[in-house]
Amino acid sequence: MGNSGLTGQPATLSDEEIAALKASTNLSEEEIRDMFNEFNKGGGAGDGKITKEEFHKYYKKTVGSDDADGIFADNTFAAFDTNHDGSISFSEFTFAILAQNKTDLDSILSFSFASIDISGDGNISFDELKGYLEKAAILAIGKEEAAEIDSDEVALINFIALTADLPMPIQFYRTSFVNPATAAYCTWWTFFEYSLNLISELLMAVISIQRHIFVFQPRLFDHRLKRYIIYYLPLLFCVVYPFIFYLIIIVFYPCDGTQWVFSSNLCGYANCYLVYNKVLTSFAWAMNNGLPSVTIFLANAMLVIRVVQQKRRRQRLISWKKQRHMTMQLLGISSLYMIAWIPCLIAGVGQRIVSPNFLLQIQFDYFLDLIYIVCLYLPWACYGFLPECHKWFYKVFRVEQVTRNVIRPTVRD
Structure with missing residues (x-):
């Protein structure tokens, strides 16, 4: 220059x-x-x-x-x-x-x-993704609150889903066939994906509940024993339970392996317990998918209601700007889970109450693929609810529109 x-x-x-x-x-x-x-x-x-x-x-x-x-x-x-x-x-x-x-x-x-x-x-390494999400948490809810939240679990599960699980359906959609077309591969694939999906759902449900404590009763975490019982043990359960549950009903379930459909994504979701055991199927849908989704919706709806009610009580010493950021970010992230799971749950309930073929083709063609939006859009949801970054760019880009005067001839009557 x-x-x-x-x-x-x-x-x-x-x-x-x-x-x-x-x-x-x-x-x-x-x-x-x-x-x-x-x-x-x-x-x-x-x-x-x-x-x-x-x-x-x-x-x-x-x-x-x-x-x-x-x-x-x-x-x-x-x-x-x-x-x-x-x-x-x-x-x-x-x-x-x-x-x-x-x-x-x-x-x-x-x-x-x-x-x-x-x-x-x-x-993007795991440390870079983890660091970015931690910064997002600090800006959204404050440094002290973010320090209390161990984001390793959510970041790690999302990172594993993006790098280890998502390439498998991408490979299927590229070739339109499961490769390798073996029962062992289908067993491993479904076990791995079901476990990650359930871990992610349970973590979101538990965090949605714990957020009430962080906002309205933060002193409960001052006591070490209560902190372990209320905070760490539920998170540990969210990680351990899915692996144990699906290890039993997928890996150890007695089956000859001939039911897999190699021309469909995730081998046609043809796990033995889904094909042959209606009791286990109903339990998995209700407890592992339905209950967490309902919990996410109710917990966040109640959080908004409680925040609005508390906001009207001006005499309470609460940092409303900080709580508003935290509430909006949690609602934004939770909406991903609702969009991903509610259509599948509606189809699943209809297949058990109305007809086994209720929305079946639409479920396989569209609804089941919606589940992938959680791992795909979670990082961008964190970024999207950081107005601080957006405001900064708007402040920098202060290019004013140039007003041009146009001279036109006037016509006199």
């Missing part, structure tokens, strides 16, 4: 740079200059680059009280620094701001991926 080599002097834009940006971004010259002024405020004046330290200061100043500690500064810097050289050029600054304001799915996913992939190696 013009004076980029003169330390301490404001950098300027050349006519060639403006022309190149106009051609590649469809921005007007006035909009480019407005954005360049914002870039200089962030630390670009002088050498034409914003270092990480300068970006941290600019981020905190721009965000204000929404993220005063700069929790997401590193993630945002990683998304801006596309060539990963440790600094942000004006071109990177411009394209990052424009990418954040695009509404097409590819741009949204690319920018979100870059903000999580801090290392810039093109892969």
Whole structure:
């Protein structure tokens, strides 16, 4: 850029740079200059680059009280620094701001991926995903409350589902056939997927209940014994019970293995207990899928009602902004589970009450695939309910529309 080599002097834009940006971004010259002024405020004046330290200061100043500690500064810097050289050029600054304001799915996913992939190696590690979710929890509910919540279980289950389980249905839909087409593979696949789905559902149900305690009776966790009984033991049950239950009714259930359908996803869901044992099938649907879904809905509905009731009592010393963020995030994440499971549960109940073929084809073609949206959209649900990040981008992108006066001839009567 013009004076980029003169330390301490404001950098300027050349006519060639403006022309190149106009051609590649469809921005007007006035909009480019407005954005360049914002870039200089962030630390670009002088050498034409914003270092990480300068970006941290600019981020905190721009965000204000929404993220005063700069929790997401590193993630945002990683998304801006596309060539990963440790600094942000004006071109990177411009394209990052424009990418954040695009509404097409590819741009949204690319920018979100870059903000999580801090290392810039093109892969999201478990530590990066876990760290991102922990930061989301801190911003949503506060540092003290987030410190009480061990997010390892939810993050780990979601990470395993994305990396180990989801490739199997993707492989099936690519070839339209189960490969390898063996009873052992189908047994392992269904055991693994059913267990992960149930763990995820139970964790969400338990966390929805525990949130009432975090909001309204946090002192219960001050006592170590009560904390283990109320908090840790239920979470441990959510992880251990599904593996034991499905180990017994899938792996150890006596069956010849000829019932599998290799031309359907998840081997046609033709587990022996589902095909031959109506009692176990009803129990699994009611207790393992129906009860957690109902619990998630009722617990979160009651949470909203209780928060609204408490909000009317102004004399109570409660941080309503913090509780509102926590409630909205939990409702948003819980809605994923409701969308994923309610259609399947309705079809399952209808097949037991109305007819065995009630919505059967629609269930296999559409409803059962909805379950995958939990692991696919959970990270984005966390991001979507962080208005702090959105506000910061809107503050940065303060490109005003240029008002043009149009002169028209007047006609006199």
